[in-house]
Amino acid sequence: xxxxxxxxxxxxxxxxxxxxxxxxxxxxxxxxxxxxxxxxxxxxxxxxxxxxxxxxxxxxxxxxxxxxxxxxxxxxxxxxxxxxxxxxxxxxxxxxxxxxxxxxxxxxxxxxxxxxxxxxxxxxxxxxxxxxxxxxxxxxxxxxxxxxxxxxxxxxxxxxxxxxxxxxxxxxxxxxxxxxxxxxxxxxxxxxxxxxxxxxxxxxxxxxxxxxxxxxxxxxxxxxxxxxxxxxxxxxxxxxxxxxxxxxxxxxxxxxxxxxxxxxxxxxxxxxxxxxxxxxxxxxxxxxxxxxxxxxxxxxxxxxxxxxxxxxxxxxxxxxxxxxxxxxxxxxxxxxxxxxxxxxxxxxxxxxxxxxxxxxxxxxxxxxxxxxxxxxxxxxxxxxxxxxxxxxxxxxxxxxxxxxxxxxxxxxxxxxxxxxxxxxxxxxxxxxxxxxxxxxxxxxxxxxxxxxxxxxxxxxxxxxxxxxxxxxxxxxxxxxxxxxxxxxxxxxxxxxxxxxxxxxxxxxxxxxxxxxxxxxxxxxxxxxxxxxxxxxxxxxxxxxxxxxxxxxxxxxxxxxxxxxxxxxxxxxxxxxxxxxxxxxxxxxxxxxxxxxxxxxxxxxxxxxxxxxxxxxxxxxxxxxxxxxxxxxxxxxxxxxxxxxxxxxxx
Amino acid sequence: xxxxxxxxxxxxxxxxxxxxxxxxxxxxxxxxxxxxxxxxxxxxxxxxxxxxxxxxxxxxxxxxxxxxxxxxxxxxxxxxxxxxxxxxxxxxxxxxxxxxxxxxxxxxxxxxxxxxxxxxxxxxxxxxxxxxxxxxxxxxxxxxxxxxxxxxx
Numbered sequence: 001x002x003x004x005x006x007x008x009x010x011x012x013x014x015x016x017x018x019x020x021x022x023x024x025x026x027x028x029x030x031x032x033x034x035x036x037x038x039x040x041x042x043x044x045x046x047x048x049x050x051x052x053x054x055x056x057x058x059x060x061x062x063x064x065x066x067x068x069x070x071x072x073x074x075x076x077x078x079x080x081x082x083x084x085x086x087x088x089x090x091x092x093x094x095x096x097x098x099x100x101x102x103x104x105x106x107x108x109x110x111x112x113x114x115x116x117x118x119x120x121x122x123x124x125x126x127x128x129x130x131x132x133x134x135x136x137x138x139x140x141x142x143x144x145x146x147x148x149x150x151x152x153x154x155x156x157x158x159x160x161x162x163x164x165x166x167x168x169x170x171x172x173x174x175x176x177x178x179x180x181x182x183x184x185x186x187x188x189x190x191x192x193x194x195x196x197x198x199x200x201x202x203x204x205x206x207x208x209x210x211x212x213x214x215x216x217x218x219x220x221x222x223x224x225x226x227x228x229x230x231x232x233x234x235x236x237x238x239x240x241x242x243x244x245x246x247x248x249x250x251x252x253x254x255x256x257x258x259x260x261x262x263x264x265x266x267x268x269x270x271x272x273x274x275x276x277x278x279x280x281x282x283x284x285x286x287x288x289x290x291x292x293x294x295x296x297x298x299x300x301x302x303x304x305x306x307x308x309x310x311x312x313x314x315x316x317x318x319x320x321x322x323x324x325x326x327x328x329x330x331x332x333x334x335x336x337x338x339x340x341x342x343x344x345x346x347x348x349x350x351x352x353x354x355x356x357x358x359x360x361x362x363x364x365x366x367x368x369x370x371x372x373x374x375x376x377x378x379x380x381x382x383x384x385x386x387x388x389x390x391x392x393x394x395x396x397x398x399x400x401x402x403x404x405x406x407x408x409x410x411x412x413x414x415x416x417x418x419x420x421x422x423x424x425x426x427x428x429x430x431x432x433x434x435x436x437x438x439x440x441x442x443x444x445x446x447x448x449x450x451x452x453x454x455x456x457x458x459x460x461x462x463x464x465x466x467x468x469x470x471x472x473x474x475x476x477x478x479x480x481x482x483x484x485x486x487x488x489x490x491x492x493x494x495x496x497x498x499x500x501x502x503x504x505x506x507x508x509x510x511x512x513x514x515x516x517x518x519x520x521x522x523x524x525x526x527x528x529x530x531x532x533x534x535x536x537x538x539x540x541x542x543x544x545x546x547x548x549x550x551x552x553x554x555x556x557x558x559x560x561x562x563x564x565x566x567x568x569x570x571x572x573x574x575x576x577x578x579x580x581x582x583x584x585x586x587x588x589x590x591x592x593x594x595x596x597x598x599x600x601x602x603x604x605x606x607x608x609x610x611x612x613x614x615x616x617x618x619x620x621x622x623x624x625x626x627x628x629x630x631x632x633x634x635x636x637x638x639x640x641x642x643x644x645x646x647x648x649x650x
Numbered sequence: 651x652x653x654x655x656x657x658x659x660x661x662x663x664x665x666x667x668x669x670x671x672x673x674x675x676x677x678x679x680x681x682x683x684x685x686x687x688x689x690x691x692x693x694x695x696x697x698x699x700x701x702x703x704x705x706x707x708x709x710x711x712x713x714x715x716x717x718x719x720x721x722x723x724x725x726x727x728x729x730x731x732x733x734x735x736x737x738x739x740x741x742x743x744x745x746x747x748x749x750x751x752x753x754x755x756x757x758x759x760x761x762x763x764x765x766x767x768x769x770x771x772x773x774x775x776x777x778x779x780x781x782x783x784x785x786x787x788x789x790x791x792x793x794x795x796x797x798x799x800x801x802x803x
Contacts, residue, residue, distance in 0.1 A: 234745070235772075274664070338661050356668055360675035367679040371687065381690035383708055383759075388686035392678055506744060508724020569745075586745030593724045595745050 003068050003147040006056030010097075010147075013049035013104060014137035016042045017130040020107075024127030028120050028196060036119065039126045040111040046133075047108025050101040057097055057146055061088040066157055069148045070094060076159040078534050086170035092294060092310070093146035095173060099290070100136050102174075102181040106210075107133065110185060116206050116629075118198060125192030132184055132283075135317040143313045159534070159561070166232060176221030176248060180286040182214025183251060186258060190279030191325060194332045199272045204265035207279065209625050211262060215255045216618040222248050223611030234569035234584045236504070236599045238495075238607055241389040246369045247289030250362055254282035257358040260351045268412055270339035270348055274355065280329060284322040285362070291318050292369065343414035350407025357400035361393045368392075394447055401454045404488070405461035408481060423464040431457040444500035451496025459489035476624025484617025491610025497603035498579075508593035518600030519547045520581050522554075527585075527594055535561045537570070540585040540594060544574060556585040556596075580604050688759065696762070697736035703764050709738060710757040718752055731756060731768070742770040 020042035027036020060068050061084050064077045074091045075084055089098045107129040114122065140146070189207045193199045225248065230238045239245060258278040264271045291314045342348040368384045375382050405427050409420040417424075434456040438449055462485035465478060503518035514523050522544030530539045537557040545551045554572035561568065574581040579602040586595030688706040701707050709731060717730035726743040729752075740758065750756065750773060758770035 271664075273661075274668075341660050352664065352667070356671045359668065360671045363672055363675040364679050367676060368683065371683050375687075381708075382687040383690065384683065384687045385706075385759075387688075387706065388679075388682050392682045395678065396675065506725045584745060589720050589724050591720075591724065595725055597745050 002056050002059050003065070003149065006053040006060075007145070007147040009049040009053040009056070010100075010137070010141060013046045013053070013100075014134065014141060016046040016049070017104075017133045017137060020046065020130035021127050021134065024123040024125075024130065028123035028127060031120070036123050039123055043104075043111035043126055043130070044108045046130075047104045050104035054097060054101045057088050057094060058085055060147075061085060061094075064157065066155075067149055067153045069150045070146050072150060072154050072157050074158065076157040076534070079159070079165070080533055082167065082170055083165045086173075089173050089177075093140075093144045095177070095294070096136070096140050096144050097146045098174060098177050099181055100133065100140055102177050103129075103133055103136065103184055106182055106185050107188075110188075110210070114206060116202060117192075118196070121192050121196045121198045121203070123192075124195040125188045128191035128195070129184065129188035132187065132321055135320065139310075139313050139317060143310050165534075165561075166228065172221060172224050172228060175217050175224060179214050179216075179218025179221050179255075180248075180251060180289065182210065182217060183255060183283040183286050185210040185214070186255075186279040187283035187325070190276045191328065194276060194328055197332065197335055199265075199276060199336050201266050201269045204262045204275060205625075205629070208259070208262045208266060209622055209629075211255060211258055211279075211282070212618055212622045212625070215252070215259060216615050216622065218248070218252050218255060219611060219615040219618060222252060223608050223615070226611070227608050230604075231571050231573060231582075232568070234571050234597075236502075236582050236584075236597075236601070238498070238604065241368070241384075241386055243369050244293055246365050247292045250365055250369075251282055251285040251289060253358050253362040253365070254278060254285045257355045257362075258282050260354050260358075264348050264351050265339070268340050268342065268348060270342055271352070271355075272336050272339045273333050276333070276336070277329060278355075280322075280325045281362075284325070285366075287314075287318050287321060288366075291315060340413075342412070345410065345417060346414050347407060347410045347412045350403050350410055353403040354400060354407065357396045357403075360396040364392050364396070365389065390447060394450075398450060398454065401458055401488075401492075404485060405457050405464075408461070408465045408485070423461070423467060427457050427461050427464065430460045441500065448496040448500035451492050452500070455489045455493035455496060457489075458492065459486060462486040462489055476627065477621045480617045480619070480621025480624060482617070483620055484614045487610045487613025487615075487617055489610070490606050490613055491608075494603050494606030494608075494610055497606070498601050501602045502604075503600040505596075505598045507596050507598070508589055508591075509596050510593050515542070515544075515596060515598060517581070517598040518602075520544050520598070520600055521548075522551065524594065524596065527588075530557065532559075535559045538585070538588075540583075540596065542572070542583060542596075544581060544583075546574075546576065546581075554581070554583045556583045558585050558587070575605060578603060692733040693731055693736040693738045694733050696738055696768075700766070701762055704761050706759070706761055708757060708759055709740070709768050709770070710755070711738070713750070713752050713754055713756050715752045731758075738768050739766070740768045740770055742773055744773075747773055 020039050023035050023038035023042060026032055027039060057070075059065075060071055061075055062081070064071060064075055064084065066072045070091060070093050074094075075087045079087065088094045107126065110129070111126060117125070186207055189203065189210070193203050222245075225245070226238050229240065229242075229245075230236070258275065258281075261271045261275045261278055265275045291311075294310070294314065368388050371384055372382050406420070406424065409423055411419075431453050435453045438444070438452050441449075444452075462482050466474060466482055469478075505515070505517040507513075507515055509515055509524045511524055511526055514521065516522075522542050525541045525543055527538060527540050530537050537559040539555050539557045542554045542556075543551040544554055552574050554574055556572040557570040559568050559570055560566075569584050569586075572583040574583075579600065582599040582601055584597045586597065588594050686706075688708055689701070690708045690710060691701065693709070693711050696709070711731035711733045714730040714732050714737065717728075719728045721727065723743075725745075726741060727746065728739060728741045731738050731740055740760075742758070742760075757774045758768070759772040759774075760768055760770040763769050
């Protein structure tokens with residue numbers, strides 16, 4: 001019964017999306033207030049219905065209702081409850097339901113809250129949002145019904161891919177999806193503004209908090225995904241330039257550019273068309289990412305099933321929405337009036353460099369990701385990895401970092417360099433010191449070397465806008481910018497330090513043997529078998545000490561899952577403030593020795609601290625923006641009341 | 651300075667700048683891809699048209715039965731990858747993927763050395779019913795049957 005309720009809720013939600021599309025369109029087109037008044041309730045009700053459908057899916061997974069095909073193929077009654085629930089979105093159909101649920105809730109939220117834009121633009125926006133939604137409803141209901149029943153109920157389910165049975169990962173897909181799909185709001189606002197030819201600073205102010213919110217989740221999702229790959233895959237890397245990672249990086253790059261150009265539009269009424277374009281591109285990249293990841297065109301742990309029908313369906317949606325939006329953009333862009341002028345030496349000028357740099361990196365990543373698919377059409381199989389992505393994206397990234405140091409210090413519209421000489425001299429001095437110090441390290445490689453120097457410069461520059469300000473009266477949005485930029489410096493430092501200074505040892509050890517890596521020494525004490533709820537493992541027990549300090553235990557495991565049958569490596573991590581010891585255990589050789597792989601990774605944790613700082617900066621900015629909007633609104637209300645009072649007394 | 655420009659001209663300058671940067675990025679990407687993409691080879695490709703020693707390539711095929719030999723250092727192995735036509739000897743130092751067994755499909759990143767041995771830097775063999783290296787789809791029907799029997803059986 002529950003699965004049928006979920007399915008019915010989905011169909012109803014799809015019908016409401018159709019209603020919202022029509023009501024919004026007619027409302028915007030013919031100024032018909034009566035019909036337009038249907039759009040907002042339709043969006044709200046749709047959000048509620050999708051929420052109900054998603055709860056139904058969670059329920060069937062929680063009770064392991066094996067008559068539902070999705071549960072039977074992806075779950076197992078012996079799994080811990082948290083993984084039963086996370087299994088609901090750890091598969092194609094469930095993840096698409098999550099997608100549409102997030103999209104409906106985001107649409108419901110703007111319908112409920114957003115009243116600052118002209119009603120006509122708002123109607124066009126809601127209409128666009130439901131137009132995109134409808135395609136995904138169709139995809140879900142026609143090609144990937146999550147509530148499909150089985151005629152023969154199997155005695156037990158197939159289980160979830162063991163690599164996905166991890167607490168961190170349980171929350172990775174929802175976080176990333178809120179980010180991906182939250183960008184649909186920017187897409188819809190951009191289309192709404194284009195359709196009604198209403199690109200104003202107000203439009204940027206309205207769109208900005210939504211983009212910020214999506215961007216925060218995207219940042220957290222990417223950071224968490226990177227950490228997951230680091231400790232779960234057992235290869236000690238934190239970024240593989242895997243197409244799946246690129247799929248999440250591309251919308252992030254576009255959203256980051258959008259945030260910066262939206263602040264130019266909001267503050268200075270410049271970069272109008274460009275901001276609209278980025279709004280379209282950001283969500284387009286989310287859809288391209290989904291296509292790459294979910295269509296089965298790439299194989300990875302994320303491509304749940306290879307199904308050509310689904311691939312072509314998503315491709316058709318992609319062409320329809322991205323193509324449609326770009327055509328609309330091409331038709332309307334020339335009718336948007338030029339914005340305000342600015343000089344090269346200004347905040348706007350620096351932000352243009354930021355935008356061009358981010359777009360160029362986006363282009364580089366997109367080309368590198370699609371290239372193997374392109375050559376495959378000619379029957380040539382290639383793979384593109386770090387030797388391409390690292391240097392080519394660095395060419396654009398490094399100059400961007402230099403501009404990042406200067407930009408936040410500059411005034412809007414026009415400025416002269418002389419005014420900011422003092423902070424620039426300080427930044428330069430710090431970079432020079434680090435540069436000279438780094439020259440003493442041998443063989444650290446060009447990119448890590450530049451990374452260390454730039455990280456030092458960006459770290460100082462990120463807090464430079466606070467110099468000479470009263471810290472208590474500094475707006476939260478400025479704090480947010482400083483914290484986010486500091487996060488970039490911290491992450492960059494972590495990446496550079498790990499790449500430059502990591503030590504790796506691969507040994508075959510008997511029980512009792514001494515093992516060493518970098519500043520760590522220790523020994524393999526024992527190896528024993530352990531068992532979990534749905535796995536058994538060989539566990540190596542090591543005692544390791546840092547520079548002769550007290551011994552710390554490490555217990556890496558090589559796990560065997562039974563449902564489905566698969567082996568995974570559980571690494572052991574010993575975390576210090578200045579880095580992590582990373583231990584993985586491999587197979588036992590014929591001579592009885594165990595393979596151990598140890599890494600000492602100096603400051604590697606800074607990569608993820610940096611990611612979290614970037615997200616925190618976004619959160620501060622979001623709170624600041626929303627608070628000042630509320631204050632302004634309250635002000636306006638009071639003025640209205642005063643006006644009314646004045647009229648009444650007159 | 652640009653402040654002397656009319657708004658229309660400023661917009662033009664910005665468009666030119668953006669287009670130039672994107673075209674630059676594209677050209678740079680294409681040049682880099684020509685050098686840096688690593689090509690996929692099966693053993694018969696290597697026999698027919700051997701890649702330069704040291705050039706990054708991917709090798710895919712089946713691990714020959716009885717060919718896995720552990721070296722005395724305890725962390726290196728050698729094995730032979732074949733595609734039913736040709737054979738390539740491979741050495742690898744590191745922890746092998748858990749599903750790496752004789753007779754299974756394998757994809758490895760690395761390069762050929764001067765003696766004609768493939769030095770693998772990374773071996774990918776994790777595959778269950780949901781995960782199979784895409785390159786294996788290119789194998790002969792015989793090998794596909796073998797792989798399927800192994801992954802589902």
